[in-house]
Every structure is written in structure tokens, then in C-alpha cells.
Amino acid sequence: MKIAILGYGTVGSGVGEILTTHRNTLSVPLELVAILERKEQLHRHPLMCDNIESILCDPEIEAVVETMGGIEPAHTYILRALKAGKHVVSANKAVIARYAQEFHNCAKEHGVSFLYEASCGGGIPWLHQLHSVKRIDEIDEIEGIFNGTSNYILDHMTKESQTFQHVLRKAQELGYAEADPSADIDGMDILNKLRISIMLAFDTAVAETIPVFGIRNIQKADLLYPETADYVLKLLAVAKRSGNHYDAVVEPTLCPLSSPQSAVRDHYNLTCLHGTTIGKLCLLGQGAGKFATAHAIVQDLTDIVLGTAYDSPSFAQSLTYDGTILRSAYIIRTTLGKSQLQSILGKHLHHCDTFAAYTYAHTDVLYKAKMHQLMKEIVNADAQAFLMALAQMEE
């Protein structure tokens, strides 16, 4: 199968290298014939061009790999490639989280595949697994560590007892974090992956209203606070289905030392599902990285050649978001005093501690969505406040 790659950054060039230098271990013939890049990059590779038309009009190109990232022109190019009768494989979670249904409808209409294993969990075959388990089971819960950068930061802050800023700078030097790390540390990258995962796991379109709290505000003290000693702090995404409703959240979570989540190091990801008969299944692997992510793309290309690609999701369920399914207790670190916290948290405030000149407020078990609403009020009064969910409980 002849392939064009749109965007030859880290992941795109990883695919290019697997298709050339690892060619002899590939189980199906995959040939790279064109690369779309900006004019100033064209000297980097003999197959590069800066004209999308020459790729879309080439009838020999059967599949397009989209590794440009961002919304436009990725959205337009994906649609045009599908309409030109080409299979599309994408690693671009932002554009997929927003336009998946449009892409799938277009692919169906033109009899081609639209696949995006690399968009969630890097090298982990997570979306493949969701599809596979759904052939037999109903999936009622998904959960995971979906972002390598934020996990690297939390892991190294914990192990080296360093500040957020120090570890972030180190991650940027090592290429694990981007110059603008906002999407990774504020949880928006995870939210995109969670929305894609919910769509496939629960076979539904996904509302915009999922609460997210990132790790931008974390302080060294939060990891040294004695009440967190038996836990490891992770930035978790979780979604749970109940009847025709689902609840979901992205938030820093204190995971027990003996949990699989607590053992996730560096830029690794862990993705878990719960199904009717398979029970709990977790996958641990490289959530980012040039070759692991490229591996997932080449898996999708291989499935297209072998005719083993999964069908588009049917979006047959239309679940509605419901913030009264997921619950936990929380610890909130703030400079606010007890009376201010009392006026915001009301009956949910269990008790307060003082540590390292901060107030650590403990709540009772309440709905996660409710807590995120209350947290907005706390952050209005103390922009540096931080929230940690404790030992997830479910109804």
C-alpha cells in the first residue's frame, strides 16, 4: 500500500523510519511515497512536497497518515483525503475529539477506514482493546493515566522531591514537555483522549461539560503532606456509565501505594477498562515517544491492508452526562482560612490541617462534579489552590 504522511515532526518521522529502516520485519508491504511539509522543511527528505493537491490527486496513494496536530488544516485535509477515497490514520487527538463523528460518517460514505489508535495512550493498543472487548461485553467504566508529560512531572517531583518548575524545565530539556506545556499540565490533552475513549467505550457522542483540574498549581508541600504518605499522586481520567447516563472527570488523584496506578513511572501511561465478562483489564506502556506512537500508526496501516480494521462506531447510544455517578473525598490545599472554606464547602468540610504554612482541607465523600463546582469558588479566592481526590468511590 502506498502511503503519504502529512506533517513530518517527531511522530510522522517515526512512521517514516519504521516504513523504511524496519521494513524487513513488517508483515505487509507499506511504502512511503510522499511527505507533506512546509516549504522551509523540503530539503530534509527527497519525498517532501508542500502541495496537498499533489497527494490528494495521486490515485496510487491509498492511505494518508495525518501527524500535523492542531485543528486546521488537519480537519480539512482529513475530510478531503477521505472524500478522495483514501484511508486516513491520524494521531491528532484534538481534531478527532472534536470531529470524530463527521470523519466517521465521511469514511463510511466513501468506503474507506478512519483509524486513530495513536491518538490515545501512544503505543498502548487502547482503542483496539475497547473495540475488541465491546464485541462481547458492555463496558461500564474506563480509567487511566493518559498523559506522559504530566506523569513524568509528578513522578519526578515525588522521587526527587523537586519543585514543579524545576521538573518541568528538565522535562522540556529532555523533549518530554513542549515549550508551552499548558495542554499537558492543565489536563486538556487528557480531556481530548478521555472524550475519544468515552465515545468508543460507550458508543456515544460526548458532551462538552466534563470537569477538569490539572497540575499547574501543585506545590512540593502537597507531596510531603503526611496525610498523603500512603498514596502516590497521579493525574487520572475516569468515566463511568450507569444506565443511559455517564459521569466523567480529569483530576489529580491520590492512588494507594499498592495500586497499579502508583507504579506508573516516567512518561508511561496506564489505561483500564471494566467489562461485563472480562472484568478489569489494564494496559501499561509508553504513552508518548517517537517510535511507540509511530508503532500504533503502523498497526492501523497493517489492519487496513489485512482487512482487519474495526468498523466505525455506530454512535448508537445517546448517553447524557450526569454528575451524580462518581464520588470521592478530597484534600484541598489553600491559603484560605477555615471560616472562608466553611462558607464555600458548607457541610462537605470534614476537617482542616495546617502544614508548611498552608491549610489542608479534608472533605467528606461528595459527587466529583459538585466538588469541581465548589473548587471554582475556592480558586476565585485563592488562584493557587490545589485539589487532590482520595480513594475513588463509586455508586
Added chain:
Amino acid sequence: MKIAILGYGTVGSGVGEILTTHRNTLSVPLELVAILERKEQLHRHPLMCDNIESILCDPEIEAVVETMGGIEPAHTYILRALKAGKHVVSANKAVIARYAQEFHNCAKEHGVSFLYEASCGGGIPWLHQLHSVKRIDEIDEIEGIFNGTSNYILDHMTKESQTFQHVLRKAQELGYAEADPSADIDGMDILNKLRISIMLAFDTAVAETIPVFGIRNIQKADLLYPETADYVLKLLAVAKRSGNHYDAVVEPTLCPLSSPQSAVRDHYNLTCLHGTTIGKLCLLGQGAGKFATAHAIVQDLTDIVLGTAYDSPSFAQSLTYDGTILRSAYIIRTTLGKSQLQSILGKHLHHCDTFAAYTYAHTDVLYKAKMHQLMKEIVNADAQAFLMALAQMEE
């Protein structure tokens, strides 16, 4: 597709129940039409018969699920079903570890599939993953916790500070361990799964000479010995490839507290692989249990209907066993004195401790195969001696 199940024990009846009560969530039509059982069981289910001929001669039956266990008559029935042009799905690790190549050759000759996802790791899609990663990568290492019963025993001995005998009895009461637990606690069940995994991961037939040491000899003291405080003891299987050679071993292993292995609870299994581009990938799930194991069988049946089943392995590599690839340091608990240990272990004896009236001997880092040879001499003198590998090191 019309299906017959041979053997209606825990796993067989789990398949039967998924095919009937979970029928509405199945993505392909799978119909149970016959069950082979012993004469005295026939009253249990209207589809039961005790005559294999009626199943083999029924042209409407396209697939046979073998969940009888044991070598014969499973071996004969599988071959006869394949020769009758029926697909075979088996959960029987013992017969597959011994006859896989014969079964695959027979299946190829008769144009049918022979699949056995349920034979390794219960509900974990481990063999599927080995096949899938090999489409792109060379796999150079596999490792895992492949036995739910022994993991349950080690986990509960550790958590409850109980004796082996106490926890084994409890596991037997709960149905997690069989009346004769030898295959589980002596590591032979794991050896079968390791041999199947090596065969698929490295695409080779497998020698008989893999060293195995089980957990029959474990004492409460081994888990209380202060030198093991930063570790969790697990019964691990590991295999590593180097060029045209491979090394492999099954042994109790002290895993660091922060490792994914240490977080594996109850009857869960963890299986890990390392490939050229995907790097490390681990799967954590139910390694045993009626529905999880049955789920894996129904996955294989679904792949057969959809035409997405993996091809038989080619056995194209012929790797030879080599006991000089895997190494580690060991701790050995024995009643032998230092001078006796010195005469057996020689230069490999690093130092000895005394704890709870036992000698705990620490070795230097040596080849695992060599250590298992030396351990035979120690067990000849002290039949209750126990061995724990420490922090695996590789060349």
C-alpha cells in the same frame, strides 16, 4: 456459526453462558448446539451428549471449543476436529504446550483456524498482543505473572501474614485452588504458558529444559525477613532472546515495591513484552475465573467468524536454549550451615544472615540457569530450602 463445547466445567460452562445469556451483546451470531460430557453429567443440560462421533460427524458444527483439560483425549479430539474441517478453540495449556506444532500443521492442512487465547493469562489478550506486535516488531523479551492461584497465595500470605498452608486451604475453599494444587504451586502450569508464549513471541519450537522453581517451600519467615522489606515476592516467568538463542526461567522473584509486578493482587495476572519500536507493554487482568477465561474463548470464535483470526505461527526461527543470558542475585533460605553452603555455592556465596532460626544465604549475580543447578544440590541436602531471585539483571 454453530459451536460444540467439549467439557462443561467452569470455563466450558462460562462459554455456554456467554453464548446464551449474553447473546444480545455479541457482535456476531454464535450458536451453541452441542456439549460433550461424561454420561453421569448428561442431565445437567439438554444439549449434552457423551458421544464425540455425533459432534465430529455433524457437518453443521463449524467450530469446536475444547475445555476438557489434560492431554488425552483432548489431543485426539482436537486433531480429529481439525481433520473434520472444524475450527478449534482451546483453553488447554498442557496439551497446547506439548502439541502446538502438530495442531497448527493440521489446521493449516485442513484450512481451518486453531486458536487458544484463553490458554495463557485467562481474560488477558496476551497471545493476541504477541501476534499483533510481531506484525511490526521483533520481540526480544517476555515476562509475567501467569498463574492466579500462586499469586493469590503469595498476595494473601504477604497481606495477612499467614502461613502457606493456611492461605492454600482458604484458596481451595474459595475455588481459586484445586484439591491437588501441584501444577499451580510447583510452577508447571506457568511453564506450559511460558512455553506457549515463547513459541509465539520468538516464532520457534521450545526446548524442554527450562528451569523451574515453585513456591511449595515458602515459609512465613521468608516474607518477614528484613532484607525483603522493600520488595514483593512474586512467582515470575521470564524469557529473553539474544541472537539465535533464548534463555528462560520460572522462579520466585523479589520485585521492587514500585514495580508493576508488585501491584498484582489476588488471582490477577500481569504479562509484559518488549519489542523493537513499541518498547515495553504490560497487560494486567484476570488470569483465571469463569467468565474472564470464557471471554477470551468467545473472542477467538468472533475472530473466526469475522475472518480476522491470526495465521498459524511459522516456526521459522529455530532458536536454541542458552542458560547464559539471564542473570540475577539470589537469596536462599535453608537449614544448612555456612560451610555446607560454601561447598555448594563456592565463589557465588556473598554472605549469610540468620533469621527466625534459618540461614539466609545471599549470592552474587550469576546466571539463573547455573543457580537452578546449584539449588538442586542444596535441595538434595535440605528438601525444604527456598530460593528468591532479586532484581533481575540482564546481559
